[in-house]
Amino acid sequence: MPLIANSLKGLNEMEGKNVFVIGAGSTKFGELWELGIRELISIAAANAAKSAGVGLNDVDSVFVANCFSGIVNSQLNINSICAEELGVANCVCVGGGDSSGAHAILQAANSVMSGKSRIAMAIGVEKTSDLSMSDIVGAVSCLADHEYEAYTGATLASLYGMITQKHMEKYGTTEAQIASVSVKSHSNAVNNEFAQFRFNVDADSVMKSPVVASPVRVLGSAAACDGCCAIIMCSGEAARKRRKKARLIGYGTGNDVVALHGREDITSFRALKDASRLALQDAGIGIQDISFAEVYDPFSIAEIISIEDLGISKAGEGGKFIENGFADIGGKCPINPSGGLKGCGHAFAANGVRQAMEAFIQLNGDAGARQVKNAKCALASCMSGTGSDAVVNIFSNE
Amino acid sequence: MNVSNVVMGWRRIRKGNFLLGSKCRKCSKLHFPAARLCKKCGSRELEDYRFKGTGKIYAYSEVRTASSGFEKHVPYTVAIIELDDGPKMTAQIVESGKVHVGMKVESCLRKYYVDGDSGIIHYWIKFRPVG
Numbered sequence: 301m302p303l304i305a306n307s308l309k310g311l312n313e314m315e316g317k318n319v320f321v322i323g324a325g326s327t328k329f330g331e332l333w334e335l336g337i338r339e340l341i342s343i344a345a346a347n348a349a350k351s352a353g354v355g356l357n358d359v360d361s362v363f364v365a366n367c368f369s370g371i372v373n374s375q376l377n378i379n380s381i382c383a384e385e386l387g388v389a390n391c392v393c394v395g396g397g398d399s400s401g402a403h404a405i406l407q408a409a410n411s412v413m414s415g416k417s418r419i420a421m422a423i424g425v426e427k428t429s430d431l432s433m434s435d436i437v438g439a440v441s442c443l444a445d446h447e448y449e450a451y452t453g454a455t456l457a458s459l460y461g462m463i464t465q466k467h468m469e470k471y472g473t474t475e476a477q478i479a480s481v482s483v484k485s486h487s488n489a490v491n492n493e494f495a496q497f498r499f500n501v502d503a504d505s506v507m508k509s510p511v512v513a514s515p516v517r518v519l520g521s522a523a524a525c526d527g528c529c530a531i532i533m534c535s536g537e538a539a540r541k542r543r544k545k546a547r548l549i550g551y552g553t554g555n556d557v558v559a560l561h562g563r564e565d566i567t568s569f570r571a572l573k574d575a576s577r578l579a580l581q582d583a584g585i586g587i588q589d590i591s592f593a594e595v596y597d598p599f600s601i602a603e604i605i606s607i608e609d610l611g612i613s614k615a616g617e618g619g620k621f622i623e624n625g626f627a628d629i630g631g632k633c634p635i636n637p638s639g640g641l642k643g644c645g646h647a648f649a650a651n652g653v654r655q656a657m658e659a660f661i662q663l664n665g666d667a668g669a670r671q672v673k674n675a676k677c678a679l680a681s682c683m684s685g686t687g688s689d690a691v692v693n694i695f696s697n698e
Numbered sequence: 699m700n701v702s703n704v705v706m707g708w709r710r711i712r713k714g715n716f717l718l719g720s721k722c723r724k725c726s727k728l729h730f731p732a733a734r735l736c737k738k739c740g741s742r743e744l745e746d747y748r749f750k751g752t753g754k755i756y757a758y759s760e761v762r763t764a765s766s767g768f769e770k771h772v773p774y775t776v777a778i779i780e781l782d783d784g785p786k787m788t789a790q791i792v793e794s795g796k797v798h799v800g801m802k803v804e805s806c807l808r809k810y811y812v813d814g815d816s817g818i819i820h821y822w823i824k825f826r827p828v829g
Contacts, residue, residue, distance in 0.1 A: 438765035448731060449788045452810065452822070453761060453768040454776040461759030462778060469799065513776075514760040561778045561786035566757070 318536025319409045321546045323352020324657035329527035329645035330496035331429040337373055340425050340528035342385045348421065348530035360417035361390040363407040365400035365424040365649040371439045372431050397443050397684025401652025402691035408533045409548055418538060423530040424650035436524050443685035445559035457521060458513035459560050459686045460599035465515060467567045467601055477619030479506035481600035482519050484628060485636055489643025491669035496525050496645035520600040525645030529653040531660065546663040550694040552578025558688040569687035572609045576681065579692035587611040591675040592634040594655035596683045597641045606681055607635060634672050637662065655680035656693060663697035708821050716823055717805060721747035730785040751805035753781040758797050767811040779803060779825055793826040802828040
């Protein structure tokens with residue numbers, strides 16, 4: 301049967317709909333040789349609790365997202381690892397693809413809204429640097445359809461390569477436009493203390509960097525890294541007296557078939573379109589009300605298509621939007637002021653939580669040199685694999 | 699480990715046609731891989747359908763950084779093939795010079811990779827240019 305956009309109740313239809321982020325914390329993202337999965341969890345959770353001004357023993361439940369610990373770290377049962385590290389008895393593992401961090405936020409929000417938790421934590425953790433390059437590429441390709449895509453030697457980069465090829469063919473998107481994504485992301489990451497790649501790149505070096513899978517190049521791909529990020533959530537009542545907070549005002553989810561070849565059109569992400577429509581509807585706002593967006597950019601074309609599917613630009617004009625500087629901090633609609641996956645590093649299950657952390661930081665005016673002026677409303681969109689699953693969360697400081 | 703039975707099995711399936719999918723008896727929608735539930739109308743009445751194995755390239759990418767098991771084969775080309783019967787599938791392109799979108803191809807049985815020094819050789823469909 302065709303996949304139908306979910307009809308879950310939106311935040312505005314639920315009792316006790318006020319749910320707030322009151323703190324966020326992270327490890328640095330990168331190749332963190334000296335830290336294992338336990339240390340990553342401990343550091344991010346402690347930083348988040350400190351930021352919220354609560355103790356870990358005040359946290360009623362933890363929703364921990366992770367993609368690859370079974371493959372990379374030979375460690376399953378991450379929820380128990382998390383419980384042991386944090387001393388919190390109610391830890392739930394949110395599995396799935398690289399959007400699982402964003403799903404963990406929804407679960408934490410639901411737990412708060414139902415009244416089950418006074419304070420809930422969403423945490424995303426990934427430890428991938430213990431693998432060799434080919435093993436990483438193999439593990440990551442498991443996010444696609446393993447039996448009918450990865451089995452044939454198709455890597456995630458090659459699948460996004462085909463998406464890129466089709467987008468260029470259909471809309472005339474250029475190599476220079478694709479390169480402008482990396483130039484912008486790196487430039488933003490320079491000012492993000494948690495980012496892995498804090499240096500500028502120019503368009504020429506992006507376009508001359510080695511091909512990973514045509515036409516995708518090394519500097520157009522986000523590098524797999526280690527990282528952990530956590531946010532603390534509570535109800536509106538509990539957040540009332542707090543100075544630093546961001547309200548989750550809308551969320552939406554969407555799905556598509558896992559294999560790219562099973563889709564009618566590969567130049568747009570149906571799951572993302574569904575998720576963003578539901579999230580905006582839930583928040584009762586239009587896309588023009590968004591101050592900035594954090595989007596999923598494992599490969600540059602994903603950011604370009606995300607801009608189009610979210611309705612920030614017209615279909616086919618996402619590349620031009622970035623090339624013209626409209627996505628810069630200070631542009632019409634800043635995209636990935638944090639540096640995105642490309643600038644921060646791609647820590648899979650941690651991405652969705654890292655995006656929410658960026659929303660929290662920006663909406664409270666704490667982003668320093670990368671601050672988006674008058675940031676009032678932030679949209680975070682996260683996907684899995686080649687867009688088989690999408691989550692859109694919208695935060696506001698009003 | 700005696701793997702010959704496994705490989706013989708694959709060859710036998712090839713004789714029966716490896717590209718076996720399903721067709722909905724209600725709405726005639728073709729599925730590859732075979733489906734248990736029609737993705738168009740939801741019917742459970744599906745029958746086996748043998749694909750002709752011919753089609754054209756819908757999109758492709760040349761892989762230079764491969765997954766473990768495929769490192770020795772780089773560069774190789776993976777593509778989405780639009781089968782003449784309808785559905786699309788992903789496979790490698792072989793016996794070809796320059797590949798282009800719209801190129802006509804046909805299926806053939808080829809080695810994909812080997813499980814270690816003495817493991818099973820994995821065969822499956824690849825596509826080559828027609829003529």
